Amino acid sequence: MNTIILNGSPKGKSSKSNSQIFAEHFVKEMHDPCEIKSIAGNDPKELARYVAGFDAIIIILPLYIHAMPGLVMKFIEKLEPAPSEGKKMGFVLQAGFMETAQHKYVQPYFRRLAEQLNYYYLGTVSKGEAAGIYMYPKMFKKVLKMVSELGAAYESTQAFDDEIVKKLSKPYKLSQFQLRLLKVVDIVGLSNIGWHKVLKQNNAYEQRLDRPFL
């Protein structure tokens, strides 16, 4: 099975692209690693023609406003239905929000899209709380290892492993305990330490609540 991995991050191959990091880990433990290509920086029409030559397409992408980034939709608009049966399409979504229920608005769309394009739908793998991966890769060692296992399993079975998918997608919803904890963390200001550090580095802390367009 000839599979292409598409990185749907607008950051493309940048080392700051979490989707690129996911893609590299997805192929890391494969015997014969798949090609990875970025949607950003490529002509959507030409890219759509190129990927039509593969047996399977896996798009690894960040969640932007509950769905794919605009440039990924511009690429999707150029996809043509597969002329033959048996081609496969799957998605790996990574997002900043912790709970993967945030992904439920686009997941049924991805299923529908694959079916309408005459592709077998491999599924959508969801991972929340992933925004910090490029900044703190060591903290995400376990997650990235699971992504590599997902890729290795895909190479041997041409499917997304249910157990790994389940583990990555936790939590689906925030539990009452998590919510209470998050609210406390919020009240004492711990949740914004990271944001404020970056804002201060950029001399933008005092402007953080600005309303420039009133």
Added chain:
Amino acid sequence: MKTIVITEYENNSASADYTLDLAKAEIKDCIGCWSCWWKTPGRCAFKDLDEFYHHYITADRAIFFSQVSKGFVSGNLKTLFDRMIPLYLPYTEYSTGESMHVPRYDRYPDIEFYYQDSFETPAGRQIFVDYIQRVFYQFHSKSIVVEPLEETISGGGGRN
């Protein structure tokens, strides 16, 4: 009452205080730089939507006339949604039992979203409607109406 229109249809006759004509304007894609949150809070690194931002957050009502592309919003309209993130703060709140962006402004317009009803099945239409409802819920609009276009303007005036 200030009304703005965001349309993907040429020659849209709806009168409005401001119109963003997506049939003519190709919006620059969000590049994920986070300038709007980390460097110049509230301002996007690109300036092509500055006028839109002002009119959107000072409007009472925003009316969208949307095409449907491969069963979803077009890439151009999706890019507009992505580029609306500067209107919210980087912080997350949990008061509704789930993660939500915190508003940057006191109020956001009510939404009327009309779409070209080219869906082959009710399930396909529902995915689209649920998505649009969710986008503007996340964007803190209080009233969100999502309806097929045919019932609103006769003739459609579609551009395909």
